[in-house]
Amino acid sequence: MYIHAFAFRWNENVKEEQKARAKEEIFALQGQIPGLLETHVGTNFSERSRGYGFAGVMKFTDRDAMEAYFTHPVHQQLVSWLMHLIEPVEMDFEATSSSKPYSG
Numbered sequence: 145m146y147i148h149a150f151a152f153r154w155n156e157n158v159k160e161e162q163k164a165r166a167k168e169e170i171f172a173l174q175g176q177i178p179g180l181l182e183t184h185v186g187t188n189f190s191e192r193s194r195g196y197g198f199a200g201v202m203k204f205t206d207r208d209a210m211e212a213y214f215t216h217p218v219h220q221q222l223v224s225w226l227m228h229l230i231e232p233v234e235m236d237f238e239a240t241s242s243s244k245p246y247s248g
Contacts, residue, residue: 145181145239146204148213151188151196153231162229163198169222170200176218179209196233203239210236 154163167185174183185200204210213219 146207146210147235147237147239148202148204148210149200149235149237151193151199151233153195153233154197155229155231158229166198166222166226166229169226173202173213173218173222177209177213177216179205180213181205207238 152166170185171183174180180202182203183200184202185198188197188199202210202213204213
């Protein structure tokens with residue numbers, strides 16, 4: 145499984161309507177991007193956020209699907225208006241997991 149994770153630091157004059165539009169359009173990518181299995185986004189409430197107020201993760205079937213996402217026309221349409229509103233940080237990785245339950 146491949147994960148694309150991101151966080152946005154909103155620019156100073158971004159309106160709540162623009163933030164809501166970003167969230168809505170990111171969710172709308174689901175079903176339009178081949179290989180995109182899951183999308184999770186939300187407001188970051190961590191006190192350790194360093195100003196990154198919005199975050200998300202996307203789960204892809206494989207690396208090729210994740211790489212194709214970045215140049216897909218629907219994603220590019222979102223990026224065309226969103227990038228001037230944010231300071232993003234992004235991470236892409238192959239996820240592995242443990243099958244052992246947490247024993248706290």
